[in-house]
Amino acid sequence: MAHLAMATGFILILIGFYGALTNRNILRMIVAFTVADSGVNLVLVAVGYMRGRTAPILDNTVPAAEAAARIIDPVPQALVLTAIVIGVGVTALMLAYSYKLYEKKRTLDITKHTELKW
């Protein structure tokens, strides 16, 4: 059971990649990438999970003294925050690109933009 979160994370990544690499429509690709991105974040958080421990919030229920024994590993959670922000940034940039690509060729089909080859 403990690895349920991790497994769902990996499944999300696979779905995301599958979606991104088979759909021709650019917007569908971007959505698929966001799914993969959330899958990665889920895996990130799932790594820090320890059975029978609580969230790393130091308040009156979990005083600082015995925090080390009662909370899960806080570092992955810190990392995932940055990862999410970066995911947002990249997705925003991709959407801007898709707008410019559409503006240029009036089509969202990725296979129409292959002038640069060989």
Add this chain to the structure above:
Amino acid sequence: MVSAIVIIAAALAAEFMLGLFNERWRAAAYGVTLFALGFMAFISAEWVWAFAVYDAQPAEIFTAGVQPPFAINLRMGFPEAALTLLINLTGLFSALYLRRALLEKGRAAMAVLLVFVMAQNGIVLTRDIFNLFVFFELAVIATGGLMLLSEDERAVAAGFKYLIVSQVISAFLLIGIIFSYHATGVLNFDLMRPEHFAAAQGGAIAFFLMFIAVVAELKPFPANGWALDIYESAHPAFAGLFSVASAAATLYAVDKLLVLGGPAWLPVATGIGVVTFIAANLLALPQRNDRRLLGYSSVAQIGLILAVLGQRDILGDHYFFVAGGLIAAHAAAKAGLYWLSGLVASRDIIGWSTLRGHPVLIFAFVSFIALLTGLPPFPGFYAKWELAVALAGSGRYILLALILIGALIEAGYLFRWLGYALKRDKPSEEISCDPSAVTAIIAALAAGWAFAYLWGDLSAHGNILHAVPLLFALSFLLLDWLPAWVKNTVAIVGMVGYFILNYTDYDPLRLIFAVIILIGGPVILLASYDAHGRRIGFYPSAMLMYAGLTQLIGATDFFSFFVAWELLTVGSYFLILRGKHSEPHALSYIIFSLGGAFLILTGFALAATVSPLPMFEALQHLTGETAGWVFLLLAVGFMTKTAAIGLHIWLPGAHAEAETDVSPMVSGILLKAGLYGLMVLMLAMGKQRFYGIDIVHVMLWVGALSALLGNLMAIFEEDAKRLLAYSSIGQMGYALFGLALMNHLGWVMALMFVINHYIYKSMLFLSAGGVAKRTGTRLMYKMGGLITLMPLSFIAVLIGIIAVSGVPPLSGFGGRWIFYNAILSAEHRLPMVITFFSGPIAFLYLFRLIHTVFLGQLKDENRRIKEAPFWVILPQMLYVGLLMAFAIVPGLALRRVDTYLNQFFPEGGLNWEGITITSQFGYWSPVSIMIIVCAIFGSLFAWLMFINRRAQKVKQFNIVFAAERPYRPETTHFAWNFFAPYRKALGFLVQPFVTRFWETIADILHTAGDIGRRLYTGNPQTYALHFLAFVVIVYFFWTGG
């Protein structure tokens, strides 16, 4: 000293400040950007100065004042300082270059540029793997943003492809990082240990995911379609920055990971690197688009550096010197070339010939190409040498061979590009001389030469740029604005002065070569007085060749010998390239010469590892298997320069298409470099066996075959200079044959050939050049009957014939006489048969030269041509005098060398007292032969003059033509297909097998490249699939291997 964190902080501060600026204050915003980049560069420079001069210790910078693992720390060591300096400087100059684009796009673009430079600095400085991920993502986003700067509308598609693939890569990286954290418990490089990964259950896979993701950022071979599109469509300034900065930063990141991963991962890195280097170079061969070619070339260079990173275990402390040299060379060259491509309008590589109007830009272009191919005195050369020695030392021969083959292919397409730029006809549109762009290029050029000097000082073998002859040659670059005759005088005085200063410290063998190079060279230079105007580019390349030659005979250790060898190759390449139609031939010349040079490099590397003694002793002490290999490699390398059969196809084109006074230089003097190399090799190592075959015996056969086939091919030539070029192949075959006899007289004969060949080949080339200049063509059947109009040239060719064919009174006979005595005491007899047959054939093609050009019928259009120019005739007459003197007193040159050879080949010497030279078998007295022949000739001539004094002088058509009147001079001059019967009898011997062999190899490479590059279909999804496939393959090799 300002702390390293301030670099990142300054960039962030500048970005925020730009945000506060008003939209209209663009100039001020641009000023802030430049100031920020300048300040960052200043900090890194300060640190580099501290490490280099004051030998400071690496500084650890802890963010948030807490020790890791609870905070991110940065380290500013010597490598980090150098790399950040490189990145910041390139950033500064690209910003300078992007001035118009940035001002037009506004402060947003400036901010993104600052983010990009900061991200690259971050990648170098950070010691935390998640922080590494953050900076990689920042770089990705900044690249996405900066792609829109480009005018090429395909850049948008390229940027989108880049984002897609980097999304996939970052997913892998994140998963790798988090599982590595899971395995080791920390995120800091310094606290992680290879054994943590081994201990943890999925640790190895975690490290693999992280490692392969970062390596993918380096754009390795299958997974680099997305990078090539960026290189092709981005703004040239950004493409340069992207190529230099991301390469330097990511390579350092991979290096940090390799330290983490431990020795098991080094072969993986080497494997990926070498495959990328070879494949990228191969796919670059058929490229016509300049920026895409540069893209392939930078991917290849990064692959090479990755391979070097993989060899850190055997490179030891040279590791930074080699990897740093390659990165520095790559940085200066790539930035410079991309910025140059910004000036050139057309995207086809032939379009670069517009640069020809600007000497400075041409010099920059040439320096960048030399930087990339690793020619002396640039850092790539030192790196290539150290790498070769290290690889040969640790027995990794296949890797060394692959790297050298890749380097040869790269030299091939780069020099082809250089040839197009220098020789093809200029397209219409001029280059746009934007001042900021030119300053950036000049900066890159200055950086290239600064690195050259820096790496020279760092190198253990002494700085190439300190050699006097090389400095003398490079000084001609500065004097190039002077008129040609001034430079010519300076050159002649310089060379003769150098000879007078140190002819004493040459032993007799080297003295002959020194005389030919340092006295023979100026005699040929006399013919260059005939040129008018400034002759830009002639004197630097000529002096570079002569500098290479002088350093060659002065070289005592492997390194300086190899430096000299490459210098003379480069100098002669540019000399040959000056000819009108010489571009394809110069290309084949440089490829063959560099191929030969790489063989010599491998041979020296093998020998250098065995014993660190100077060259001569080191070669002597080699034994067993390596001795056989070294001898074979060096012999084949030197034989490419003497154009032995099989490696000869570059010579006819190169010598025939060169200018009038370049042909004698290249043919008379340069071919001797190969002979000198062979002499040193055979003196040091004597006879060598290679897996049971006696190599010297094989060389005997090669020499004989070259003599026969060279002369045979010369007979059927219609072009005068090609005829003389093929004859050089024949004569060099003779000399090689003499050397391979390995006995006293064989060597005396080879030396006599060296002198004879120099004199009459230069004389014949000068007279052929003079005639070609006057008649406007080199085809012999278009000339005829020029004896009355060009008598002095005729005398030169007549004396030349008598000397070459070995007819007694002149010195050619001396060579033949010594040859006979040599073969009498040699043990192999069958190759003699071929050499006997090639003797008289030499007489045939020379008679064809003199008959079709000077005798026979005079054509109408040639009736008013004048004698060849005075300065072309003067050296010829000097040579006639020299030949006469050498015929009468051969002892002058050969006596001391004969005694010198006694120490190597004791028996079979000649004794020289009195006027007769006696050998073990026969005797020859040149003085009495000359007197007797002249006496007989004189008396008979007087007798004929006395009887026949009132002969009626008649003209060309007063001939017995079966009582008919000859129709026209063209129809009565028998010259075309002069030796038709010979072709019928022996034509099958001169079928172009060798040419067809080399052409098929070139075609195979080109088609392989053409098929290979179809891999990049332009669809980002296929690129992502390439990446996934790459990951699977590497994983399979890593586990399987």
Add this chain to the structure above:
Amino acid sequence: MQFDWMKIPYALLTLFIVINFGYLLNSFIAKIAARVGRRRGIPIWQTYIDVAKNYGLRTSITHGVMFYLGPVFRLSGGVGLLLFVPSIYGSSMFSNLSFAGDLILALYFVFFGTLGMALGAAESGHPYSAIGITRGLSQVTAAELPFALAIFSVALQYQTLSVTDIVAAQQGGILHWTLFTNPLAVVAAMLSFLGSMMRPPFDVVLAPQEIPIGPPTEYHSSYLALMQTNRAIFPIAKIVIYMNLFFGGATDWPTFFLKVFLIYMWSVFVGVSFPRFRVDQSIRWFLIWAVPIGVLSIVLV
């Protein structure tokens, strides 16, 4: 310079003897050929008369300097070749000027005459003489090869290049001649001898009717006189080399005349009984037949 001046008159004496012997030999062989055809043939002194008539002609033309020098080169080639090789073994009187050079000098001095003739004929501007030269030079390269191989094998056999030593080694009876001690070399040399004698199997160079006598087409009066003198000396000078190398040399003039005559007859006999080769046929013939024998002689010596 310890050069004793007496050698010059002796050399001139040899020259005088050989010139007369040459003229008589040519007319004598012409008479034999006539007698074979049951004709009376030319009087023995006819060659003298022809030379005198050619000297006596009053006019001559010249196409240029090289044309003028052609016959001079040719004759000095013939005279030089004769004088560089000792004629009579054992007598210092008739060792001519052989102190100047050994066998190699003789082998390469043959080209001196050929070069001069070629240049002179080429200067005449006549296409036929140019064709004649091409044929001559092509043929001589193939013909010289077996001779060079034979010389090399003889030099290997006697371990010397000096002609006098080779002749010395062959003294003492007929069985000591190289003909018997090294027959292969002699066969190769005699085959190559045919090539250089301008006799029918290999006389495509002069080819009397095809290209009017090839190279010397434009030569006449005094030039022709010089060439006729050379026609007398050159074959004998070449035969002297063959005689010294392969047939034991001559210890006195009668054996000299006899041996020279017999060697000369070898080329006459072959000439009379074979049609004319084209140049490529003769090259192939030499390379297929004469050269392998020469190579064998080197390998087996």
Add this chain to the structure above:
Amino acid sequence: MKDELKKRLVKGPDGVEFEVDPLRDYYCDARPQVEPPAISKIVEDFFNWARAESLWILGFATGCGAIEMRPLMTPRFDAYRFGVQWRPTPRQSNLFIISGYLSTKTLKRVIRSYEQMQSPKYVMGLGSCTINGGMYWDSYNTIKRLDDYLPVDVYVAGCMPRPEALLAGFEELKRIIREGKGEGANKYAAEFDRYKANQKKVIHDWDMPDYNW
């Protein structure tokens, strides 16, 4: 005038235009001189004897006379005994045998060959055709009397004289030469204009220099 002999403008390789006149540039236009015999009589007699004893023939084998010369080379008549020899080129021959009728076309070649021979040179006309046109006496294009165009030393009459007649002709010629009267070349040089006028009267397309060396 044929086009290869016309004056033409030619551009040299250095771009300089100049005029080429074939007749003047390709041919030597010197006039023949009278060659005086050797100074002393003894030398001249000896040379005459040598010239008589070694007659080198250039046979202009035209008409039916040529066939008569072949038997001279056979054992029966064997002209070689008398020092007679056939040479393929005019340069090396002294005796010019014209063995039959001459048309105006062949006369042009005869003149050119004759002028290329070296003096002293002799001409022998065979058959009646060279004496008075023979059976073509009334033809419009044959040469009636060889003497008008070339100095002839010996005529051998007969409508084709037999080989014996030729041998007799040779004896006659030897006698003339030995007596020093074989000066046809000098006669030709002395009366060069007359001969040339006669020749040009018959040969209308005179596209050669006056004297073909």
